[in-house]
Amino acid sequence: MSHSASRRCSRTACGRAAIATLTFVYADQTAVLGPLATYAEPHAYDLCPEHSERLSAPRGWEVLRLASDLSPRGPSDDDLLALADAVREAARPVEPAPAPSLEQGSRETARRGHLRMLTVEDSRPDPELTR
Template identity: 75%
Template sequence: MSLNRRCSRTACGRPAVSTLTYVYADQTAVLGPLATFAEPHAYDLCEVHSERLSAPRGWDVLRLAPDPNAIGPTTDDLLALADAVREAARPVPVTVSAPSAETGREVARKGHLRMLTSE
């Protein structure tokens, strides 16, 4: 599974095969399969640098093996993504509400914004 990303190590041009993240609270370095998307606080590593990985003294390295049967996203993953896109695309209705106890009367609302008339 190549996502056309290169190793994050300086002067290494080999293709990335795994992603390294740090859990600072637990003092753990987590090396897992190549992430689907590049993240700003994660490091993509080639096979050579993945094998040579070491952590600072007192830290643990957690190596997560890739699932050999995973070829891509599962049907459940795709359905969850489709549901999230549908939910995000759903229009937010504009509501007209009763007078407000504030200085003006609320005549419309969209999300956290309110339209008030002056009295």
């Protein structure tokens, strides 16, 4: 299944870009023409603007058009600005997080990944020695 950006009209010998998807509801004898589906479906037909406008259904069938404006739409200004912001953000160098400062009297004795083992050096006199 291909994504909508590269889909072409399903009509034989037509290579134009598809803008609408045609499906059939056989039980109701209805042909439904709507906006281009997100993904190509095996029992649906993608149509270009010309074939969308000229669509006709068999006698006794109803054509239901879900979208009044089937003209192809490009990205909006908001889409382009969001894309530019995302590119700028991705290009920014990542600053390493500052290492937390050690408390006075402690030192780092081991490291595993983001974890550090600190040993506190007690500067108080040993009570056993002062007796």
